Amino acid sequence: MSFSNLAIEAHRQILRMILEGELKPGEVLQEAVLGERLEMSRTPVREAIKRIQSEGLAEVQGRFTKVRRISPDEIEEIFFIRLTLEPGCARDAVSIRPAQLDDMENRVMALMREGPGEDNAAWHTDDAFHGMIATAAGNRATAKVISDLHSRTCIFDHSQVPARFLKGCAEHLDIIDALRHGEGDRAEAAMRAHLEHARDAIFRRLDTLKVIKTVTP
Numbered sequence: 001m002s003f004s005n006l007a008i009e010a011h012r013q014i015l016r017m018i019l020e021g022e023l024k025p026g027e028v029l030q031e032a033v034l035g036e037r038l039e040m041s042r043t044p045v046r047e048a049i050k051r052i053q054s055e056g057l058a059e060v061q062g063r064f065t066k067v068r069r070i071s072p073d074e075i076e077e078i079f080f081i082r083l084t085l086e087p088g089c090a091r092d093a094v095s096i097r098p099a100q101l102d103d104m105e106n107r108v109m110a111l112m113r114e115g116p117g118e119d120n121a122a123w124h125t126d127d128a129f130h131g132m133i134a135t136a137a138g139n140r141a142t143a144k145v146i147s148d149l150h151s152r153t154c155i156f157d158h159s160q161v162p163a164r165f166l167k168g169c170a171e172h173l174d175i176i177d178a179l180r181h182g183e184g185d186r187a188e189a190a191m192r193a194h195l196e197h198a199r200d201a202i203f204r205r206l207d208t209l210k211v212i213k214t215v216t217p
Contacts, residue, residue: 006040008120010048013038015155018057018067019209025069029058056152070155072206078149079199083192085146086130089137090175090191091184096136098180104129105176112169116158122165123157126150129172133179133191153202161201168198 014034017023029049031042038045049065052058059068107125116122130150134143158165171194178187 006044007047007051010034010038010040010044011051012159014045014048014052015057015160018052019155019160021209023067025067027067028064029067054151055155057155072203075153075199075202075206078152079195082146082149083195083199085142086134086195087188087192089134089139089142089146090179091188092138093133093136093187094179094182094184096132096179100132100136101176101180104132105173108169108172108176112166116165123154126168126172127154133175153198156198156202156205161205164198164201168194171197 014023014029023029029052031045031049034049035042035045049058053060053065056074057068057070058065060066104125108129111117111122111125127147127150131143131147134146137143171190175187175190175194178184178190
């Protein structure tokens with residue numbers, strides 16, 4: 001397995017341990033200990049920990065990187081802001097170039113045919129999709145905020161909410177179709193529904209994780 005794939009696998013395993021309560025809030029993420037546990041060298045584990053920190057599930061306290069809890073309130077706040085910004089961006093993105101829409105449509109359809117894969121292609125496509133629309137709306141500050149907020153929920157990808165994968169792809173295609181036909185109001189409504197569905201799926205996953213933590217000895 002390549003170094004990149006090792007780092008991805010380390011990230012997935014550490015993320016699972018955090019979300020399912022094997023690694024608890026306040027616990028130190030130690031490269032050597034986690035590397036031994038995952039049967040990996042420290043280097044891919046170090047990269048995975050950096051990514052988990054950027055995603056908001058770990059924070060540096062003094063010399064240590066410690067697990068932090070992500071709460072439903074935090075998710076609610078993130079999606080409140082995204083729902084305030086992104087539907088309007090979709091409405092205003094009707095001038096987006098057809099070639100961009102074609103390229104994105106091809107990427108989404110390839111994912112639907114081939115599946116999310118093991119190289120984060122699904123997340124990169126999702127990030128590019130939302131970034132494309134926010135940028136096309138013409139406000140760089142808003143696009144930056146949306147990108148930052150998107151990265152804080154990327155932990156809930158196809159591995160955590162698999163039922164959302166194909167549904168999310170289909171919703172992306174619906175938004176693309178609305179933009180292709182210059183239907184700003186439909187694009188706005190479709191984006192709002194897309195974000196609400198993603199938010200609700202994350203809440204259901206968090207509820208499931210509460211049950212897992214309750215029954216785990």
